[in-house]
Amino acid sequence: MESFGARLHRAVTERGPLCVGIDPHPGLLARWGLTDDVRGLDRFSRTVVEAIGDRVAVVKPQSAFFERFGARGVEILESTIRQLRDAGALVLLDVKRGDIGSTVAAYAAAYLDPASPLYADAVTASPYLGVGSLAPMFDLAATHGGGVFVLALTSNPEGAAVQHARAADGRTVAQTVIDEISQLNRGAEPLGSFGLVVGATIGDTGHDLSGVNGPLLAPGLGAQGATAADLRTVFGTSLSSVLPSYSREVLNAGPDTGALRAATDRVLAECRAAVTAS
Ligand SMILES: O=C(O)c1cc(=O)[nH]c(=O)n1[C@@H]1O[C@H](COP(=O)(O)O)[C@@H](O)[C@H]1O
Numbered sequence: 463m464e465s466f467g468a469r470l471h472r473a474v475t476e477r478g479p480l481c482v483g484i485d486p487h488p489g490l491l492a493r494w495g496l497t498d499d500v501r502g503l504d505r506f507s508r509t510v511v512e513a514i515g516d517r518v519a520v521v522k523p524q525s526a527f528f529e530r531f532g533a534r535g536v537e538i539l540e541s542t543i544r545q546l547r548d549a550g551a552l553v554l555l556d557v558k559r560g561d562i563g564s565t566v567a568a569y570a571a572a573y574l575d576p577a578s579p580l581y582a583d584a585v586t587a588s589p590y591l592g593v594g595s596l597a598p599m600f601d602l603a604a605t606h607g608g609g610v611f612v613l614a615l616t617s618n619p620e621g622a623a624v625q626h627a628r629a630a631d632g633r634t635v636a637q638t639v640i641d642e643i644s645q646l647n648r649g650a651e652p653l654g655s656f657g658l659v660v661g662a663t664i665g666d667t668g669h670d671l672s673g674v675n676g677p678l679l680a681p682g683l684g685a686q687g688a689t690a691a692d693l694r695t696v697f698g699t700s701l702s703s704v705l706p707s708y709s710r711e712v713l714n715a716g717p718d719t720g721a722l723r724a725a726t727d728r729v730l731a732e733c734r735a736a737v738t739a740s
Pocket residue numbers: 483485524556558586615616617618659660661681682683684685686707708709710711
């Protein structure tokens with residue numbers, strides 16, 4: 463069975479270094495002329511899948527925007543994940559889960575077991591109950607060729623108060639997360655299956671990402687103010703592992719599928735130039 467890291471490496475080689483988020487904000491539904499209900503949610507998600515499912519390496523549905531409609535919203539999330547996978551995109555389900563280990567095992571079963579209705583290629587996870595508490599996710603991901611992206615340095619301004627705090631050994635909390643994920647990816651080729659989330663908005667924080675050997679998801683581009691040109695400052699010599707991620711910047715171009723594709727092509731060209739420039 464092929465690992466998530468290998469599948470991601472191939473997808474990025476074939477389709478380019480880009481993740482597009484599906485974040486059906488109420489304001490976006492209105493902008494697209496859709497109702498703020500499950501019908502609007504379904505139409506929005508289908509339109510995004512139709513426009514970009516066959517051309518973007520990774521698509522990241524944000525679960526909260528589906529959960530807000532209850533069981534029928536989650537049903538649409540399940541169907542969106544299936545449609546995306548059928549279109550050949552890798553699905554990174556943005557759920558940012560974290561809990562004590564025995565409960566994390568249940569989250570792992572929900573998202574990383576191929577038998578689950580919400581099965582996705584990878585999930586986002588929060589390490590603030592300790593990176594070790596996420597072990598059941600790492601284990602199930604490894605068993606089934608899935609991936610886990612762990613928050614390290616988030617794109618929001620509030621994150622630094624926690625993530626830049628120093629642990630007893632002098633490292634920042636973020637660096638301890640980075641180092642533990644690096645261990646998990648040691649020796650993996652062509653790329654490890656365990657990723658980190660590092661916001662494109664954070665500037666040069668002096669964290670050492672050189673040993674990660676896994677994907678670095680970079681949200682915060684576009685609507686949150688960062689540009690592709692900022693990736694060099696944030697990631698330095700680790701640029702080749704960066705997976706830039708945009709949601710509203712692309713989604714604002716809808717509902718026209720041609721306009722969504724054009725927005726996707728534009729940000730991909732910017733990211734390609736930023737990631738490959740020497
Ligand atoms: O894990 C994430 O994807 C994430 C981490 C982070 O540090 N910052 C961040 O914005 N995100 C998510 O990335 C998306 C950003 O959306 P836009 O600001 O519209 O591009 C949202 O779904 C956020 O939940």
